[in-house]
Amino acid sequence: MKNLITIGLPSKGRLKEKSINFFEKNNLKPTSNGGERNYFAQIENLPNSKIIYLHAKEIIQRLGDGTIDVGISGLDLLKESPINLQKKIEIKKKLDFGLADVVVAIPNDWIDVQTVADLEEVSFEFRDKKNIRLRVATKYPNLTNNFLVSKGVTQYKIVPSLGATETYPFIGSSEIITDITSTGKTLKDNNLRVLKDGFILNSQACLLVSKKKAAKLQLFLNSLI
């Protein structure tokens, strides 16, 4: 069906709940005819539509390759994705949930390090005295590289992480991390501290649209915004 609108929504957690809420508030009620774990759903009063529940990261990729037309995902994940992918996606609306910051965090006991400028010096110490590079564990290598290099920190090495990044500095896998945080509690509980000027990105949930599909989506989007 040419006019079918395919919508990607996060498949898990609070982001899923809030995304469904957002649709409901706009009189678009997702209903699933299968069990609770069915990954497909419809919108009651919008017959030409289909909802697919996907991993938030995958929503970005599927918007890029055109398998879905509209989706909700985090700004952090969009900005982390390759430039070519970002160019294919338009941010239609920033939503008022999923608020979190991507930050640079260091061990709390590194009392001599308060700012990125300090970190820069310490990174040079690592290079000159230990002849190794400061290691930065992260789920966001692209955002991290752009941020650190723009602030003059160049002597480091990225350690890719998939989760529980907060543990890395204390198990010898990295010295510092960059990660996403909303309240800062996980960082604090794991003895980490955000640098004073270590804010890489203010992230939030966004309504995203595949640019190629913009024409056919116009009516639908009007009902959402």
Add this chain to the structure above:
Amino acid sequence: MKSKKYSEKIIKVFKKDGFVLSEPDVLLDSDYIIQRSGENFRKLMLTFEDDTGKSICLRPDLTIASCIKYLKDNFRANSKIFYSGQAYRRSNSSKDKVINDQLGIEILGSKNKSIDDLKVLKTIINSIKKIKIKNTSIKVGDVSLFQNLIESLKIPERWKMRLKKHFWRPQYFEDLLNRLETNSDVHPAAVDIDKKKFSEMKNLDQNNEIANRKVSEILFRFDKKIKDPRSFSENKKIAKIIRDFLKINCSIDKLEKNLKKFANKNKLSNSIFEDLSTIKNLAKINSKTIFSTNFGRDIEYYTGIVFEIYNSSKKEIARGGRYDGLLKSLGSKKNISAVGAAINLNNL
């Protein structure tokens, strides 16, 4: 083919001058290079993963590849080498070539600075003469002069380090100078915060490590940071001295006089620009060489003389310089001085 003829002639000159063929590896371990050169180097490298998940790159630079080979061979290899091969660099600009044919020479473990600098310069200049490229021009800089200038200034150590290390990123360097001018370094409140923790940590085992840093290391730096002046009065004057220095641009035979004038004007010791032996030697070969203090700021491993040679249409046909720190940063335990240069066959 024209370039084949060129390279045969150039290699003859290299050999005659005592350089011995070395064939550095084409494929290098990416992590090894990143570990030692920093993450920003990755942008230049063409990398792929092999079946085991190891990241491999095509050699981005023949100097680095030659140094890695030299270290791998445990210095048993000849230390006065030439190479002929391709370097592979990623680039965002379509103007730059990905594959660069290079013919170069290196003196690894250079023991006499002015003799070896001159040897490299002469060999390259003679090679270019041999293939009858006319109307060439030479531009030269000397990174160590900048380093000496910064060392001699009365500014906090923290600033010295920063200015020296970021010389290589002109854009960020300009930011730094602006910060120096306006004295907006670190917020004073930021320093006070952990004073309480400082005294607590003094009671810990000083050899304990927190994320790869000893407690003693952290406390030492904290203490130093508090004592290092946050702001200093002559910041504007200092920024101007640095800016003025980076404007020096003259023919090589006038350099000594200009540096003296600059030092006197700014009440700096004349001795900071004392070591000009290579420059003076070069002036004897080619007095029309242009010297610029602002030159050579795009490759971080240079530590002394840096030069480029251009053809009549201003295309770079050769470049080189002294790099005394590279071998150490690539893993050598001792300092190994080195100097080298390469001819870019693509632009001939």
